[in-house]
Amino acid sequence: MKNSQFIKRSEYIWEIPVDFKPGMKVPARILSSPRLIEGIDDRVIDQITNVACLPGIRKFAYCMPDGHVGYGFPIGGVAAFNRDEGVVSPGGIGFDINCGMRLLRTNLTLDEVRPMAEELLNELFRTIPSGVGSRGYVKLNRAQFNSIMEKGVGWCRDEGYALPGDAEHIENQGMIAGADHKAVSEKAVARGIDQMGTLGSGNHYLEIEIAASENIYNRELARTFGIDRENQVLVAIHCGSRGFGHQIATDYLRVFEKFVRQLNLGIKDKELMAAPINSEEGRSYLRAMACAANAAFVNRQLIVHGVRDVFRRIFKKSEEELGIRTIYDVAHNIAKFEKYEIDGRVEELLVHRKGATRAFGPGRPEIPSDYREAGQPVIVGGSMESGSALLCGTEIADREFFGSTLHGAGRVMSRIQAKKSVRGDTVKQRMKDKGILVRTGHMPGLAEEAGHAYKDIDAVVEAVDALGISRKVARFYPLLNIKG
Amino acid sequence: MPFELTDIHTTADVGIRASGQTLSELFRDTALGLISVIGETGEFKEIRSIEINLAADSLAELYYDWLSEIVFYKDAERFLPGRIQIAELDEEKPKIQAVLYGETINPSRHTLKIDVKAITHYCFRIEKEGLFWRGEVVLDI
Numbered sequence: 001m002k003n004s005q006f007i008k009r010s011e012y013i014w015e016i017p018v019d020f021k022p023g024m025k026v027p028a029r030i031l032s033s034p035r036l037i038e039g040i041d042d043r044v045i046d047q048i049t050n051v052a053c054l055p056g057i058r059k060f061a062y063c064m065p066d067g068h069v070g071y072g073f074p075i076g077g078v079a080a081f082n083r084d085e086g087v088v089s090p091g092g093i094g095f096d097i098n099c100g101m102r103l104l105r106t107n108l109t110l111d112e113v114r115p116m117a118e119e120l121l122n123e124l125f126r127t128i129p130s131g132v133g134s135r136g137y138v139k140l141n142r143a144q145f146n147s148i149m150e151k152g153v154g155w156c157r158d159e160g161y162a163l164p165g166d167a168e169h170i171e172n173q174g175m176i177a178g179a180d181h182k183a184v185s186e187k188a189v190a191r192g193i194d195q196m197g198t199l200g201s202g203n204h205y206l207e208i209e210i211a212a213s214e215n216i217y218n219r220e221l222a223r224t225f226g227i228d229r230e231n232q233v234l235v236a237i238h239c240g241s242r243g244f245g246h247q248i249a250t251d252y253l254r255v256f257e258k259f260v261r262q263l264n265l266g267i268k269d270k271e272l273m274a275a276p277i278n279s280e281e282g283r284s285y286l287r288a289m290a291c292a293a294n295a296a297f298v299n300r301q302l303i304v305h306g307v308r309d310v311f312r313r314i315f316k317k318s319e320e321e322l323g324i325r326t327i328y329d330v331a332h333n334i335a336k337f338e339k340y341e342i343d344g345r346v347e348e349l350l351v352h353r354k355g356a357t358r359a360f361g362p363g364r365p366e367i368p369s370d371y372r373e374a375g376q377p378v379i380v381g382g383s384m385e386s387g388s389a390l391l392c393g394t395e396i397a398d399r400e401f402f403g404s405t406l407h408g409a410g411r412v413m414s415r416i417q418a419k420k421s422v423r424g425d426t427v428k429q430r431m432k433d434k435g436i437l438v439r440t441g442h443m444p445g446l447a448e449e450a451g452h453a454y455k456d457i458d459a460v461v462e463a464v465d466a467l468g469i470s471r472k473v474a475r476f477y478p479l480l481n482i483k484g
Numbered sequence: 485m486p487f488e489l490t491d492i493h494t495t496a497d498v499g500i501r502a503s504g505q506t507l508s509e510l511f512r513d514t515a516l517g518l519i520s521v522i523g524e525t526g527e528f529k530e531i532r533s534i535e536i537n538l539a540a541d542s543l544a545e546l547y548y549d550w551l552s553e554i555v556f557y558k559d560a561e562r563f564l565p566g567r568i569q570i571a572e573l574d575e576e577k578p579k580i581q582a583v584l585y586g587e588t589i590n591p592s593r594h595t596l597k598i599d600v601k602a603i604t605h606y607c608f609r610i611e612k613e614g615l616f617w618r619g620e621v622v623l624d625i
Contacts, residue, residue, distance in 0.1 A: 133589030414491030
């Protein structure tokens with residue numbers, strides 16, 4: 001599709017009308033800066049317009065500024081379906097159910113951490129399992145794993161793996177309601193039970209980051225979220241539900257095959273398989289998806305527990321002195337029931353966010369009370385060379401975009417191309433020259449995750465800030481990075 | 485070449501293109517391609533074996549399930565094979581009987597690259613072209 005076929009609705013909104021493809025029920029809208037829209041992949045256009053064909057979709061199928069090719073939905077895809085007439089699609093959630101970001105604040109500053117940087121990096125690498133075949137430090141029996149699936153971070157609180165304030169600062173307090181372990185296959189359990197508290201591999205990471213005052217864009221909001229000192233040390237964690245969530249997605253794609261003909265989806269992409277929300281299969285998937293989402297919240301929480309332990313040992317300070325607190329934890333691969341007003345009527349919708357983040361504006365009851373006046377924190381992960389960004393949800397996001405925004409920088413270069421373009425040890429040296437130390441179990445993997453394989457995080461953040469769907473709060477730059 | 489890794493379909497992940505003179509060769513070599521994304525196939529010694537018995541409604545489903553089974557054992561038993569022996573592969577009534585020979589993943593001894601978490605349906609293909617069976621698979625990383 002040529003960009004000239006887009007209808008430009010504003011500086012940052014590009015619309016693809018319903019006559020673009022037979023079967024489209026609503027237009028698709030791509031949120032992008034004029035510069036980023038030039039490089040958009042035709043396959044993204046194809047995928048987001050396929051989404052616009054799904055039954056029960058409301059308003060628009062959206063693609064966020066960090067959008068890139070996915071399976072079924074593009075990564076960066078947001079679509080909402082009416083609870084009675086609509087569908088649930090695992091392709092709109094992703095294989096890695098509740099892949100997400102956790103951001104922690106500390107009382108430490110760069111000056112305190114720099115002398116211990118190498119020791120801290122090595123101890124984190126030793127303590128937080130990462131890479132292929134890694135197993136978590138908590139040995140779980142089946143009853144405990146069932147409890148994790150259904151209670152989420154509530155299980156961590158009961159077992160001493162969470163501090164007061166952790167659950168409150170996680171989306172849905174770290175527990176998606178409606179989870180039922182009986183909706184999950186034995187295979188999914190077998191893949192997941194030993195993996196809780198592990199980082200995984202691919203683009204998943206644990207990063208120690210620095211909040212320098214020149215990169216704080218909104219001091220009041222930053223202070224509200226606990227960023228309150230010069231060169232403050234933060235911890236960012238990016239991972240999801242590991243093999244457990246992937247097996248659930250694999251299992252249910254097979255279950256949903258029968259609906260392709262029944263719903264007359266007429267699509268070529270099997271990854272866009274969907275089932276009516278109100279079908280037994282649809283309900284069952286949502287129960288299983290909630291199990292995976294809860295396991296992902298627990299996975300990140302167990303990593304946080306390990307991080308706290310390492311910091312105590314390295315810095316020989318108490319929990320209180322270290323002040324390691326959860327700023328927030330966002331899910332960027334998930335579907336949730338939420339209410340929105342459409343044409344003057346409030347509808348309950350199943351909002352799919354696949355590589356997209358919830359971004360509720362000020363005043364929403366779902367936001368923890370200490371942040372409610374500010375809006376929901378949004379954590380945006382970049383490449384391991386660029387660090388991350390903290391944003392805040394807005395009323396515009398709620399009103400116009402089903403309370404959603406971007407999730408990361410988005411890849412522009414394939415893994416194979418990236419490995420051809422640079423060597424892993426070159427990336428490591430380049431990062432060292434910038435003051436970033438990195439550890440990984442697999443050096444060529446560093447090349448795959450090099451900064452130039454991703455879009456410019458500042459450009460995508462700029463786009464959502466200009467659109468008004470999120471407000472910039474701060475940018476953080478990496479000091480230490482662990483790659484799975 | 486029995487398999488090659490490709491990025492034509494995906495930016496974030498990795499694809500495999502494989503071919504074989506027989507269906508068994510295609511199944512075996514696609515699986516070896518998958519294992520080569522995760523580790524160095526030659527490093528996995530024949531210490532234990534896992535039997536695979538699968539049946540499906542179509543050949544494409546069987547191909548998908550076969551590769552998914554390798555991913556499953558990689559996580560559930562931390563097992564990766566270095567050799568694959570296919571005893572029976574029926575095209576008409578799609579089913580496979582095979583044995584995976586390998587060992588438990590050991591990070592201190594094995595070169596471990598990147599995790600494969602799922603086989604996707606995206607651009608998934610298996611078909612006979614002339615004398616060769618050809619398959620194309622995109623792996624979720």
